[in-house]
Amino acid sequence: MVSDKSIYIKTFGCQMNVYDSDRMRAGLEKNGFRPEPDVRRADVILLNTCSIREKAEHKVLSLLGQLRTLKDRDPHKVIGVAGCVGQRMGRALLQTIPALDFVVGPDAIDRLPGILEEVYSKGSRVVDTQLDGGGRVYSQPVPSAAWARPAEFLTVMKGCDHFCSYCIVPFVRGREKSRPIAEIIADVKRLVAAGAKEITFLGQNINTYGKGTAETLSQLIDEADRVTELERIRYVTSHPRDLNEELMSQFGNTPKLCPALHLPFQAGSDRILKRMARFYTQAEYLAKVERLRHYCPDIALSTDVIVGFPGETEEDFKQTLHLLESVRFSGAFLFKYSSRPGTRASHFTDEVAEPVKEERLERAQEIAYGWIKKENEGKKGRKEKCLIESLDKKGSYYMGRSLSNKVVHVLNAGAACLGKIIEVEITDATVASLKGYYVGAPKVSRQMDPKISASVPPA
Ligand code: SF4
Incomplete structure (x- = not known):
């Protein structure tokens, strides 16, 4: 067994990758590896990658270029690529980048200790991009840990059966497979016992969780709702076609299910859809929005949008703007289309010119961000219940999320608030986040920091 080696893991992309990195870390630690936060000092450097967009893939390739210098200085360093770029490029990546020692896909996580053993003992360069075959069910309990983050993510299924024409996911993550509810709930209880208050269930197309089995996402949510001590439930990502009436109605009758849903519409034009x-x-999408607001009038809807898909005309694009204006989303992730090799859309020849994509992106952003800012500003003076998750990136203030999934910086919260749900009075808002004051904080802590006392609202 390889022992006393240190490992640095860098994660790119979505929450599922964050979750996968946690599993890699836990599995490797169990096999004698030590975590090392400084990339320069680590014996093993592992990049867990994302290939959903061209830009994400370029970031990985550029970092690999920089890591070559580290390996030139210390040839004993072991460098590996995991995740979707590993799955997509496989052996070709190993051939292109001589500094690389191993390349693995998302289904090779449990085999990582053995792969590193092979690299160290035989000096081999290894590729493992085998996807799980077999049935509709798979098992993957989270490793037990003494502590959990206040807001945890839990993968409940993997893969996707949809094959949207632009998307690489079904090629790099395989077909849909779900974990059994009993196993997931056991994980939920373990995470809650270790300190988690909120769980977000993850799946690439989570509405079809349980496909091919007798279990459904609604059942999973009902079961999780019954877990004492768990306070908040979320799930991501939904597909508008698969969001059924039962799932929509749960936003009106399931106490712990947060009133927030990410529902990507991607394009407003029926022709482009x-x-x-x-x-x-578009009409079907808008009808679902209406049903969701019927069950839960305050539901915060967020979305993904692709502009400049091949063949998108100005008229098509105006339908996207129309949808943004009609729904007034609480959050929006807007992207220029980028072709992914191997997908059906990569063969479409009527590409939209780059300057046109740029201009459309700006117009879509102006509308989407305009509504988000307006909504956020409307929260000033209101009180929001926030789960405090961590210090913000600068280490200045504690931050958390509201029920509607808005990031909230709390200007007078102390370490004692970490992991608690507190009431925050909102005083400031931007497109990206809210700021405010912990209503129940002892008065003295409001005045401790001069930056804070300068803007404390009158009592
Ligand atoms: S449903 Fe989502 S993950 Fe599945 S192919 Fe479409 S975009 Fe990709």
């Missing part, structure tokens, strides 16, 4: 193989129309 058809080319994207999304299997819904």
Whole structure:
């Protein structure tokens, strides 16, 4: 067994990758590896990668270029790539980058200790991109830990059966497979016992959780709702076609399910939606928004949008703007289309010119961000219940999330608030976040920091 080696893991991309990195770390620690936060000092450097967009992939390749210098200085360093770029490029990546020692896909996580053993003992360069075959169910309990983050993520399924024409996910993550509810709930209880208050269930197309089995996402949510001590439930990512009436109604009758849903619409034009193989129309999408607001009038909806999909005309694009204006989303992730090799859309020849994509992105951002800012500003003076998760990036203030999933910086919260749900009076808002004051804080802590006391609202 390889022992006394240190490992640095850098994660790119979505929450599922964050979760996978946690599993890699736990599995490797169990096999004698020590975590090392400084990339320069680590014996093993592992990049857990994302290939959903061209830009994400370029970031990985550019970092690998920089890491070559470290390996030139210390040839004993072992460098590996895991995740979706590893799955997509496999052996080709190893051939292109001589400094690389191993390349693995998302289904090779449990085999990582053995792969590193092979690299160290035989000096081999290893590729493992085998995807799980077999049935609709798979097992992958979270490793037990003495502590959990206040807001934890839990993968409940993997893969996708949809094959949207632009998307690489079904190629790098395989077909849909779900974990059994009993196993997931056991994980929820373990995480809650270790300190988690909120769980977000993760799946690439989570609405079809349980496909091919007798279990459904609604059942999973009901079961989780019954877990004492768990305070908040969320799930991501939904597909508008698969969001059924039962799931929508749960936003009105499931106490712990947060009133927030990420529902990507991608494009407003029915013609483009058809080319994207999304299997819904703008009217159908808007009807679901209406049903969601019927069950839960305050539900915060967020979305993903792709502008400049091949063949998108100005008229098509105006339908996207129309949808943004009609729904007034609480959050929006807007992207220029980028072709992913191997997908159906990569063969479309009617690409939209880059300057047109740029200009459309700006117009879409102006509308989407305008509504988000307006909504956030409307929260000033209101009180929001926030789960305090951590210090912010600068280490200045504690931050958390409101029920509607807004990031809230709390200007007078102390370490004692970490992991607690506190009431915050909102005093400031931008597109990206809210700021405010912990209403129940002892008066003295409001005046401790001069930056804070300068803007404390009158009592
Ligand atoms: S449903 Fe989502 S993950 Fe599945 S192919 Fe479409 S975009 Fe990709």
